[in-house]
Amino acid sequence: MSFRLSNRSRARMKGVHPDLVAVVEAAIALTPVDFIVTEGLRDAKRQSALVRSGASRTLNSRHLTGHAVDVAAVVDGHLRWDWPLYPRIAAAFKTAAVRAGVPIVWGGDWPRLRDGPHFELDRRHYP
Numbered sequence: 001m002s003f004r005l006s007n008r009s010r011a012r013m014k015g016v017h018p019d020l021v022a023v024v025e026a027a028i029a030l031t032p033v034d035f036i037v038t039e040g041l042r043d044a045k046r047q048s049a050l051v052r053s054g055a056s057r058t059l060n061s062r063h064l065t066g067h068a069v070d071v072a073a074v075v076d077g078h079l080r081w082d083w084p085l086y087p088r089i090a091a092a093f094k095t096a097a098v099r100a101g102v103p104i105v106w107g108g109d110w111p112r113l114r115d116g117p118h119f120e121l122d123r124r125h126y127p
Helices: 007-012 018-030 044-053 085-100
Strands: 034-039 068-075 078-080 104-106 118-121
Touching (some): 007 034, 018 034, 018 068, 018 118, 068 085, 085 104
Antiparallel strands (some): 068 078, 068 118, 104 118
């Protein structure tokens, strides 16, 4: 089954680096689990609020520069946060990124504070 990005997901990628947008658009066609984009570019005020609430641990987020997106799995029309869905979505992102020649980092691969919904452009190639 091939999924498509909603207009809302596309709008949430406004200001996101075009290389990452291309990866997201390719990943939606590859993924076995539907997803939406929940957040792309953030301003410092929003990032500070996320740190205060404990939803983020850094004021130096890649979202601030348009180098990151967060997604949410959608199953039977409902948002789902259970972990087993996110490696399946990540596999589609990683395949799309390799095909596009765009190095990405998945938050689910981080050794501490794994963040399954988070994808960002690799800092080594996109400072």
